[in-house]
Amino acid sequence: MQMTEVTYTDAIPIDSYGPGFFRIGGEVIEGGAVIHAKGARSWSGYDDPAAVLALGDDIDFILMGTGAAMAPVPASFREALEAAGIGVEPMASASACRTYNVLVNEGRRVAAVLLPV
Template identity: 75%
Template sequence: MQLSEVFYSEAQPIEGYGPGFFRIGGQVIEGSAIIHAEGARSWAGYGDVETILGMKDKIDFILMGTGETMAPVEAAFREALEEAGIGVEPMASPTACRTYNVLVSEGRRVAAVLLAV
């Protein structure tokens, strides 16, 4: 089997996660996080939809990490994003981390919004 080096030219990958934190670009973010091509920071949860709406011209969709297991995304949150033309793909946060890394390595315009595990 041939292995290929993965390069992240446009964004930093998610390096790791654990109980209550995410590690991105050597920085540990406690609690929930949002990561996109321009960086990563803490995220206040479903009430903080404005942060994502502010990125609408830079992303096509978000990977919504819903915690340890996949759970439905709050309806008002999803509706606000979809009205702005931002798709929402819910999945467990560990899955969202892995999927984000694959998509940004392909140069996709995506953000990951992650509830802590």
């Protein structure tokens, strides 16, 4: 079997995650994080929809990492994003990290919005 290393030419990958942190493009973000093709930043949680809404012109949907397990996204957060035309796909944060890396490698307009595990 031939292995091919993935290179991200137009996006920043999620390198790893652990208890309370995400390693993105070689840098550590403690706590929650918002990652998209052009950058990454810390995120304070569902009370901060503005950080995600600001990406509206650059993304079509978010992968909502809800922590260690999949959990419902609060209605007010989901409704604010959907009103701006941003779809929300909830999943456990580990799944959101893996899925984000696959989708940005395909050139998709996606962001990962992650709560820590």
